[in-house]
Amino acid sequence: MVVTSRIQQAEKALKKAKEKVNPQFRLGYHIMAPANWINDPNGLVEYKGEYHVFYQHHPYDENWGPMHWGHVKSKDLVHWEHLPIALTPGDACDVDGCFSGSAVDNDGELTLIYTGHHYIDKKQDLFYQNQNIALSRDGVTFEKFGENPIIAEPPADSAHHFRDPKVWKHHDTWYMILGNATKEQIGRVILYKSIDLRKWEYVGVLAQSDGTLGFMWECPDFFELDGKHVLMISPQGIEADGENFNNLFQTGYLVGDYKYETNQFDHGTFTELDRGHDFYAVQTFLDSKGRRIAIGWMDMWEANMPTKADGWCGALTLPRVVTLGANHQILMNPVEELTLLREAEYQMCKDQMLSDHYVVETNEELLEVKSVFDLSNSKAGQVGVRIRGMNGEETRLTYDIAQQKLTLDCTKSGKQEDGIRHAALDANGLLTLRIFIDRSSIEVFANDGQVTMTSRMYPKEERVGFELFTTNNDVKIKDLTYWTLKDIWK
Structure with a gap:
C-alpha cells in the first residue's frame, strides 16, 4: 500500500x-x-x-x-x-x-x-x-x-x-x-x-x-x-x-x-x-x-x-x-511507421538545377524534409538545407563536397555556445538528407543512416520555412519533398 x-x-x-x-x-x-x-x-x-x-x-x-x-x-x-x-x-x-x-x-x-x-x-x-x-x-x-x-x-x-x-x-x-x-x-x-x-x-x-x-x-x-x-x-x-x-x-x-x-x-x-x-x-x-x-x-x-x-x-x-x-x-x-505522422505532402522540385538557393515558405513547426542532391557532375563547393526563422534565426545543415564533411550549425537557434557539430561522410556522388524538425529538435539521417545528427534547438521566433542552397556552382536537385506532421499530443 x-x-x-x-x-x-x-x-x-x-x-x-x-x-x-x-x-x-x-x-x-x-x-x-x-x-x-x-x-x-x-x-x-x-x-x-x-x-x-x-x-x-x-x-x-x-x-x-x-x-x-x-x-x-x-x-x-x-x-x-x-x-x-x-x-x-x-x-x-x-x-x-x-x-x-x-x-x-x-x-x-x-x-x-x-x-x-x-x-x-x-x-x-x-x-x-x-x-x-x-x-x-x-x-x-x-x-x-x-x-x-x-x-x-x-x-x-x-x-x-x-x-x-x-x-x-x-x-x-x-x-x-x-x-x-x-x-x-x-x-x-x-x-x-x-x-x-x-x-x-x-x-x-x-x-x-x-x-x-x-x-x-x-x-x-x-x-x-x-x-x-x-x-x-x-x-x-x-x-x-x-x-x-x-x-x-x-x-x-x-x-x-x-x-x-x-x-x-x-x-x-x-x-x-x-x-x-x-x-x-x-x-x-x-x-x-x-x-x-x-x-x-x-x-x-x-x-x-x-x-x-x-x-x-x-x-x-x-x-x-x-x-x-x-x-x-x-x-x-x-522506423517505417513514422510515415503515419504525415498529414500533407509537397513535392517541390524534381531533377532541377539549383544555382543559388531554393526557398520553401511555410510556418509549420512540425516537418519532415527529404532532399536529394546529385553531386556527380557538380563543381559546387557546398550544398545544404537551412531552416529559416524570423530575425536571422536559422539552423543550417551544410555538406562540404571537397572535405566530405557534414556540419550541423545550431548557433543561431538556441545553441550560441558550442553550437556546431561535424561528421565525415563520403556521399559518393549522391547526398540524401532526411530531416525531422520538431518545435525544439532536429534529427538528421544522411545517406540512409551513414550519419545521424540529433540536436535540441530553441528558436525564439516564428519559423518561416526552409531553403536548399549551393555555393560556387550549380547542383542538381534530384528530389525535394516535404511533409507537414501531426502533433500526437494534441
Missing part, C-alpha cells in the same frame, strides 16, 4: 505540474513526460502486442532528482499514451532512486530490471548501487520482488559505479550486463547469468577500456546483428579529439565476435553513434518483426536546457531501426 500511495502522490504532483507547463518548446511527436524532468530511456520492450517505453523521471521537479520510472506505450511506435508511473524509490532496495535498467517478457510476466541507488553522503556524491526486479501481469502495475536486491553488490575489484542492467535470453539462460568501473577508474561492462531472473552468477568482464575510453561505461546494450555482436555503451570521461567526442559524454559502439562459452568478445574500435549535440544512453530491443530498434535520450548532461523555465525538461529520440552496413558500420534509420 505504501508503494501505491507513493505512485498516487507522484501522479498528483505531475498533474498539478502539467497545468503550469509553458508549451512553446513542447515537442509534437516525441516521447516526453507530461511535465518535469526525464532522462534515459529504460525497459524498451514489446509486450502483449504493444510497445512499452519507460524512462528516468523526476515527477516533482524540472531538475534531475530521485529517479522514478515514467511509462508510455504505443501500438505503432508513433502514437504514445502516458501510463501511471511504474516505479517509485523509497524501499530498502532503492531508497534514493530507481535508476536505469531494462525489461523482458518472461512468459507473460513483464519483468523490470533496475538499479537501486543509495546515498552514503549525498553532498560528496558517495553512494552504493544494487540490482532489483519488479513484476507485472498487466503491463501497468508493478510489484517489486520481495527478495530484492537480486544482486547486492558489485565484484570486489569494482568502484561504486554499478548500474544500468540490460537483460536478454540466450537459449535457456538469462544474461545481464552492467555498466561498471574498476577501482582504478577504468570503464568496463561486466556479465552475469541466471536461470530464473532471481539468482545471478557473476561470469566476468565482457569488455573494458584500454585507458582511452573513460572512467565509467553507462547504459550498456549487447546484441547480435547480422552475424556480428554489438556492444553499445555511453562512456563518461573521454577527452575530445578534434571533431570527435565533442559532447560531455559520448554514446557509441564496438562490433565484433562473441563466444558465450568463454565470454570472449573480440571487437574493433569505439565509434560514435550519433554526431549531434543531444544523443545519450541509447537502448535497443528486438520487436516481433525482427527489427532491432533503438531510442536514445535527446539531451546531454550539463547542456543548456531552457525548457526548465517552462516546467519540463528532456525527451527521447524517434525510434530508429539499427542495421549493419559496410565495414561493420552501424546504420540508424527512422
Whole structure:
C-alpha cells in the first residue's frame, strides 16, 4: 500500500505540474513526460502486442532528482499514451532512486530490471548501487520482488559505479550486463547469468577500456546483428579529439565476435553513434518483426536546457531501426511507421538545377524534409538545407563536397555556445538528407543512416520555412519533398 500511495502522490504532483507547463518548446511527436524532468530511456520492450517505453523521471521537479520510472506505450511506435508511473524509490532496495535498467517478457510476466541507488553522503556524491526486479501481469502495475536486491553488490575489484542492467535470453539462460568501473577508474561492462531472473552468477568482464575510453561505461546494450555482436555503451570521461567526442559524454559502439562459452568478445574500435549535440544512453530491443530498434535520450548532461523555465525538461529520440552496413558500420534509420505522422505532402522540385538557393515558405513547426542532391557532375563547393526563422534565426545543415564533411550549425537557434557539430561522410556522388524538425529538435539521417545528427534547438521566433542552397556552382536537385506532421499530443 505504501508503494501505491507513493505512485498516487507522484501522479498528483505531475498533474498539478502539467497545468503550469509553458508549451512553446513542447515537442509534437516525441516521447516526453507530461511535465518535469526525464532522462534515459529504460525497459524498451514489446509486450502483449504493444510497445512499452519507460524512462528516468523526476515527477516533482524540472531538475534531475530521485529517479522514478515514467511509462508510455504505443501500438505503432508513433502514437504514445502516458501510463501511471511504474516505479517509485523509497524501499530498502532503492531508497534514493530507481535508476536505469531494462525489461523482458518472461512468459507473460513483464519483468523490470533496475538499479537501486543509495546515498552514503549525498553532498560528496558517495553512494552504493544494487540490482532489483519488479513484476507485472498487466503491463501497468508493478510489484517489486520481495527478495530484492537480486544482486547486492558489485565484484570486489569494482568502484561504486554499478548500474544500468540490460537483460536478454540466450537459449535457456538469462544474461545481464552492467555498466561498471574498476577501482582504478577504468570503464568496463561486466556479465552475469541466471536461470530464473532471481539468482545471478557473476561470469566476468565482457569488455573494458584500454585507458582511452573513460572512467565509467553507462547504459550498456549487447546484441547480435547480422552475424556480428554489438556492444553499445555511453562512456563518461573521454577527452575530445578534434571533431570527435565533442559532447560531455559520448554514446557509441564496438562490433565484433562473441563466444558465450568463454565470454570472449573480440571487437574493433569505439565509434560514435550519433554526431549531434543531444544523443545519450541509447537502448535497443528486438520487436516481433525482427527489427532491432533503438531510442536514445535527446539531451546531454550539463547542456543548456531552457525548457526548465517552462516546467519540463528532456525527451527521447524517434525510434530508429539499427542495421549493419559496410565495414561493420552501424546504420540508424527512422522506423517505417513514422510515415503515419504525415498529414500533407509537397513535392517541390524534381531533377532541377539549383544555382543559388531554393526557398520553401511555410510556418509549420512540425516537418519532415527529404532532399536529394546529385553531386556527380557538380563543381559546387557546398550544398545544404537551412531552416529559416524570423530575425536571422536559422539552423543550417551544410555538406562540404571537397572535405566530405557534414556540419550541423545550431548557433543561431538556441545553441550560441558550442553550437556546431561535424561528421565525415563520403556521399559518393549522391547526398540524401532526411530531416525531422520538431518545435525544439532536429534529427538528421544522411545517406540512409551513414550519419545521424540529433540536436535540441530553441528558436525564439516564428519559423518561416526552409531553403536548399549551393555555393560556387550549380547542383542538381534530384528530389525535394516535404511533409507537414501531426502533433500526437494534441
